[in-house]
Amino acid sequence: MGFQSNSKNENLVLNDARDWSHLFSGESASRKSSVMQAMHGILAQPGIRSLGPGAPSTEYIPFYGIDFKVGSTDAFETVGKKTPDTTTSIQAGKHDSITGASKYDLAIALQYGLGTGSKQLVEFLTEHIQLIHSPPYRDWQTILSAGNTSAFEIVLRMLGNKGEYLLVEQHTYTTVFETGLPLGFKFAQVRMDKDGLLPEDLDHVLSNWDESARGGEKPRLLYTIPTGQNPTGITQPLARRQEIYRVAQKHELFIVEDDPYYFIQLPEFRPGGNLPATTAPITSVEEYVKTLVPSYLRLDTDGRVLRMDSFSKIVAPGARMGWVTASTQVIERMIRAHEVSVQNPSGFSQIAVFKLLNDSWGHMGFVRWLAHLRGEYAKRRDTLLEACDAFLPREIVSWVPPTAGFFIWISLDWAQHPEAGTKTKLQIEKEIFDATIENGALVVPGSWFLPDEGSSGMDGVFFRMTYAAASMDDMQEAIQRLGAVLRSTFKLGHANGMSESRL
Amino acid sequence: MGFQSNSKNENLVLNDARDWSHLFSGESASRKSSVMQAMHGILAQPGIRSLGPGAPSTEYIPFYGIDFKVGSTDAFETVGKKTPDTTTSIQAGKHDSITGASKYDLAIALQYGLGTGSKQLVEFLTEHIQLIHSPPYRDWQTILSAGNTSAFEIVLRMLGNKGEYLLVEQHTYTTVFETGLPLGFKFAQVRMDKDGLLPEDLDHVLSNWDESARGGEKPRLLYTIPTGQNPTGITQPLARRQEIYRVAQKHELFIVEDDPYYFIQLPEFRPGGNLPATTAPITSVEEYVKTLVPSYLRLDTDGRVLRMDSFSKIVAPGARMGWVTASTQVIERMIRAHEVSVQNPSGFSQIAVFKLLNDSWGHMGFVRWLAHLRGEYAKRRDTLLEACDAFLPREIVSWVPPTAGFFIWISLDWAQHPEAGTKTKLQIEKEIFDATIENGALVVPGSWFLPDEGSSGMDGVFFRMTYAAASMDDMQEAIQRLGAVLRSTFKLGHANGMSESRL
Incomplete structure (x- = not known):
């Protein structure tokens, strides 16, 4: 090595x-x-009686x-x-x-x-x-x-x-x-x-x-x-x-x-x-x-x-x-x-x-x-990655499967957003973040990991997702809800068999 | 009140x-x-699935x-x-x-x-x-x-x-x-x-x-x-x-x-x-x-x-x-x-x-x-104060019995020190501090409680002593040792029945 x-x-x-x-x-x-x-130092001396x-x-x-x-x-x-x-x-x-x-x-x-x-x-x-x-x-x-x-x-x-x-x-x-x-x-x-x-x-x-x-x-x-x-x-x-x-x-x-x-x-x-x-x-x-x-x-x-x-x-x-x-x-x-x-x-x-x-x-x-x-976190990561594979629209979302830690980082092809010409990346990010919460799931906006929360140096639209603590069911449900928001926001076709009841 | x-x-x-x-x-x-x-704030919303x-x-x-x-x-x-x-x-x-x-x-x-x-x-x-x-x-x-x-x-x-x-x-x-x-x-x-x-x-x-x-x-x-x-x-x-x-x-x-x-x-x-x-x-x-x-x-x-x-x-x-x-x-x-x-x-x-x-x-x-x-700390304080009464030379040492906390603060009449004309208060303090350690007891110099450890604002020679943790015997022995140092340093007569074997 x-x-x-x-x-x-x-x-x-x-x-x-x-x-x-x-x-x-x-x-x-x-x-x-x-x-x-x-x-x-003084207390280490043998026999010392301390009132110190x-x-x-x-x-x-x-x-x-x-x-x-x-x-x-x-x-x-x-x-x-x-x-x-x-x-x-x-x-x-x-x-x-x-x-x-x-x-x-x-x-x-x-x-x-x-x-x-x-x-x-x-x-x-x-x-x-x-x-x-x-x-x-x-x-x-x-x-x-x-x-x-x-x-x-x-x-x-x-x-x-x-x-x-x-x-x-x-x-x-x-x-x-x-x-x-x-x-x-x-x-x-x-x-x-x-x-x-x-x-x-x-x-x-x-x-x-x-x-x-x-x-x-x-x-x-x-x-x-x-x-x-x-x-x-x-x-x-x-x-x-x-x-x-x-x-x-x-x-x-x-x-x-x-x-x-x-x-x-x-x-x-x-x-x-x-x-x-x-x-x-x-x-x-x-x-x-x-x-x-x-x-x-x-x-x-x-x-x-x-x-x-x-x-x-x-x-x-x-x-x-x-x-x-x-x-x-x-x-x-x-x-x-x-x-x-x-x-x-x-x-x-x-x-x-x-x-x-x-x-x-x-x-x-x-x-x-x-x-x-x-072994435990590998199972959790795999569950979240499999949910991503199943429920996120690959046309606009990409990610690298992590080999350590707690997080999956997804990148959105924001240029495909219907209003990409008029909205900033930060606005698109916020739109998706808010809609995802509205739809009952929490993922963390990439701009939160920039020194000024996105006003400069923002080179894409990203979200951080963790598999550290949610139950397997919650992970799947959260990704499904996120996927629905993304399809809706980007005006994509619906995934097969996907529930969007909360949208 | x-x-x-x-x-x-x-x-x-x-x-x-x-x-x-x-x-x-x-x-x-x-x-x-x-x-x-x-x-x-977001997690407090009902039904939210968190990947946050x-x-x-x-x-x-x-x-x-x-x-x-x-x-x-x-x-x-x-x-x-x-x-x-x-x-x-x-x-x-x-x-x-x-x-x-x-x-x-x-x-x-x-x-x-x-x-x-x-x-x-x-x-x-x-x-x-x-x-x-x-x-x-x-x-x-x-x-x-x-x-x-x-x-x-x-x-x-x-x-x-x-x-x-x-x-x-x-x-x-x-x-x-x-x-x-x-x-x-x-x-x-x-x-x-x-x-x-x-x-x-x-x-x-x-x-x-x-x-x-x-x-x-x-x-x-x-x-x-x-x-x-x-x-x-x-x-x-x-x-x-x-x-x-x-x-x-x-x-x-x-x-x-x-x-x-x-x-x-x-x-x-x-x-x-x-x-x-x-x-x-x-x-x-x-x-x-x-x-x-x-x-x-x-x-x-x-x-x-x-x-x-x-x-x-x-x-x-x-x-x-x-x-x-x-x-x-x-x-x-x-x-x-x-x-x-x-x-x-x-x-x-x-x-x-x-x-x-x-x-x-x-x-x-x-x-x-x-x-x-x-009640416990009162007993300890009393033991130390009684040892002070018994073993410290009242001619040059004074103190106010505390009504709270862990400390007794003694003040020395440093002007009575044989070399008061040529030594500074800080030098007298250090002489006593070092001799007390040499004689097997630790008390804390008053100058340690000044912003510049005594180079200014030192208006007397003081020592802090605690009754918080020492055994009753150790307290008495420590005060006896300090008393012997003070008598020796200030060239005072010996207290009755006092052991100075370690001086």
């Missing part, structure tokens, strides 16, 4: 990350070590034990089987680390913690990063975040400055704009094809950057969602990632890799076919890793990548927890930012996920769960 | 908050409603039930009794809101949520605010925060602008500076006496504000910790609060009330005495409320207060959760900020605290727990 697996044992051949401190914003660079940090940090006695935390009923790994084997209702119980006590029952407990999790998150869960996730991504430089570090939304906001303020341009995919996750615009960021969109962000266009944008025309310096940050991109569903293949990394090297870019769908990599869609062999039972972590497109982190010899992972799509969005991996110099600034904002993710989240991953599943169980999810 | 209890039923006599929109920063004012917000928000199916959340073993309210009665090991179990299932077992469940808590926090826990806390603070204006709103550290950072960016001055107490919580300085805030310190922030000095600072001398506009924001102030331990009495509120009205100030120690209001210290009657069993929420100094929120007829409450000192710091109350116009901007940062507190935290407060304890049980904590 053109890259080597690196284990910590082969450390000697790895270099440290390059120096990226020139990227730190004034806000970030001016953060001092916190006073709590200073106190932690104002943390309550854990005696007064009214939670004495928590029993988590979690999915049992025994139930993850069979492809196509329903998500397990076979559960196993795992208990967290207040002082398990003292009794020896576990290395983590409620007294630690529910007390104040460090800006890294608790060392027990960080340790598990550091092993996980090594197993899955094996970063090819020496001084990388993984810490917990309070979810990718929180992490992204902190990263923007840490690595970017007001008025600066951020490079993004032509269409990207709305929250990126909602976060960046109030902070004063501008967005330079990079064109995409079926393999995602185009390296040639990235190079073109940067090579021809005109500061005065753009009203801002040449960008230093690329934000990308490389796997199952939101909203397009596109996954960059390895070769594409390697090309983009080379362009990043050429133009001194730092890459923010937002990868919540990394583990929702799906087998290719085969209409009417059975699930292919790649969803077969997993026998080792190494075997599983081979089924995944390598991340930017795995290619990152320079330490120019900050990778954001999230539990939202693979364990629970409500955990509000993820993990971030980058060079220690960058992570250190992020810890300082955590100390004066979120501090660390909830201890209830940390102990829940620690009990699940470390004390119950282990790395192998985690990977089996992820492989199980892959 | 000079204020009236207001119930929601007496709404008609209350006014709406005044308009505070002029305070919103450019960043805050420019936030648009989020796309998720728009989708939630990319939230995973709750089928794939591998937590099927959580059983919390919590403190039983039966055990909170007796004053002076050890914190209860009598526990009760309370279970949260995945679909309790469908089965009717509870109005809240794991499927809701562990899914994506709103920037307000989940409506079930918000409902309980809104009732709580009404019961305890009864805000005297109509359009107030309570939402969840990800803890006061997170809330403060968001509030600063929402209500203040880079380069602006923030009014703070002479000494205040270090994180305020650690948060504000990198954001470009400056600090205008207001003098304090034994009743806290001085209204006359606040008026003086504002009446004589010289923009060019200060290099900034007249402040619009006052940050105060009114109860058990960190670091001084001081609690502003009602009359003091009323005076400060009047000064705020005179100068158009908005007040950020950071009140994590509100429920740690303690009976007056009586050396060697028994615990007084105010820690007697609580018979109703109303009776309990009468034992508390009214908050600024309770005095706030103008809607000029944003109040931050926290679970950190009364349930668990690791919950990383608090609640914020202010006028709807201010809360609306805060919700928008949540949507692009923390989103909402962890659902694990939310369900844990909901099960504890709503499904197990109720408002009355919560108040009994708070009263229990008051």
Whole structure:
């Protein structure tokens, strides 16, 4: 695959990350070590009697034990089987680390913690990063975040400055704009094809950057969602990632890799076919890793990548927890930012996920769960794609079956719209969006994934649709309703046997 | 007490908050409603089939039930009794809101949520605010925060602008500076006496504000910790609060009330005495409320207060959760900020605290727990104060016994230091701090609670000491060690029977 697996044992051949401190914003660079940090150092001295940090006695935390009923790994084997209702119980006590029952407990999790998150869960996730991504430089570090939304906001303020341009995919996750615009960021969109962000266009944008025309310096940050991109569903293949990394090297870019769908990599869609062999039972972590497109982190010899992972799509969005991996110099600034904002993710989240991953599943169980999810989401994707095949008018709608993530992105041939000469793309999009809601279905307009919601840079009429949560029936019904709206709006013939009672 | 209890039923006599929109920063004012917000409106329509928000199916959340073993309210009665090991179990299932077992469940808590926090826990806390603070204006709103550290950072960016001055107490919580300085805030310190922030000095600072001398506009924001102030331990009495509120009205100030120690209001210290009657069993929420100094929120007829409450000192710091109350116009901007940062507190935290407060304890049980904590922290405070009486050299050390919170603040008569003529206050402080650590105890230097850690505005040598967590023995030993350092540093005679073996 053109890259080597690196284990910590082969450390000697790895270099440290390059120096990226020139990227730190004034806000970030001016953060001092916190006073709590200073106190932690002193408290580590043997025999010290502390009247220092104002943390309550854990005696007064009214939670004495928590029993988590979690999915049992025994139930993850069979492809196509329903998500397990076979559960196993795992208990967290207040002082398990003292009794020896576990290395983590409620007294630690529910007390104040460090800006890294608790060392027990960080340790598990550091092993996980090594197993899955094996970063090819020496001084990388993984810490917990309070979810990718929180992490992204902190990263923007840490690595970017007001008025600066951020490079993004032509269409990207709305929250990126909602976060960046109030902070004063501008967005330079990079064109995409079926393999995602185009390296040639990235190079073109940067090579021809005109500061005065753009009203801002040449960008230093690329934000990308490389796997199952939101909203397009596109996954960059390895070769594409390697090309983009080379362009990043050429133009001194730092890459923010937002990868919540990394583990929702799906087998290719085969209409009417059975699930292919790649969803077969997993026998080792190494075997599983081979089924995944390598991340930017795995290619990152320079330490120019900050990778954001999230539990939202693979364990629970409500955990509000993820993990971030980058060079220690960058992570250190992020810890300082955590100390004066979120501090660390909830201890209830940390102990829940620690009990699940470390004390119950282990790395192998985690990977089996992820492989199980892959099978489940593949079925869902296939249902939605089959509904698209059945009910959307191919004359005006096209799409690329996604191989990762939660989304199908459809493109409309808006030029065929009866009023294409007089209506704008945005007006056509709105007409269809409103009519679809009127007809009882919700799909998301493509313009919502543009920095200014369509007033410029809108190069087509698109809709995003998710198969993540709707029932199989609802998916089919929603697509049928959308199909009816499209036929009506574009004045096409009716599909055979199609109900349009609600139009 | 000079204020009236207001119930929601007496709404008609209350006014709406005044308009505070002029305070919103450019960043805050420019936030648009989020796309998720728009989708939630559409999803509320009956019969809609959604392919909209990319939230995973709750089928794939591998937590099927959580059983919390919590403190039983039966055990909170007796004053002076050890914190209860009598526990009760309370279970949260995945679909309790469908089965009717509870109005809240794991499927809701562990899914994506709103920037307000989940409506079930918000409902309980809104009732709580009404019961305890009864805000005297109509359009107030309570939402969840990800803890006061997170809330403060968001509030600063929402209500203040880079380069602006923030009014703070002479000494205040270090994180305020650690948060504000990198954001470009400056600090205008207001003098304090034994009743806290001085209204006359606040008026003086504002009446004589010289923009060019200060290099900034007249402040619009006052940050105060009114109860058990960190670091001084001081609690502003009602009359003091009323005076400060009047000064705020005179100068158009908005007040950020950071009140994590509100429920740690303690009976007056009586050396060697028994615990007084105010820690007697609580018979109703109303009776309990009468034992508390009214908050600024309770005095706030103008809607000029944003109040931050926290679970950190009364349930668990690791919950990383608090609640914020202010006028709807201010809360609306805060919700928008949540949507692009923390989103909402962890659902694990939310369900844990909901099960504890709503499904197990109720408002009355919560108040009994708070009263229990008051008794516990009173014992701890008394132990530390008695150790101070026994082991600190009164010739050079003075303190005011606190009536709330976690801290005792001692003042040294530094002029009596043998080298007072040649050493600065900061040098004397550092000498004592280092020697105390050397002698095996940790107390916190007063200069750490100044914006520039002592290089200006240092009007004495102080140390903060906490009784929150150390064992009774450790507290005594630490004070004994500190006392020995002070006697040695100031060349005083030895206390009777005092061990100085480690000096």
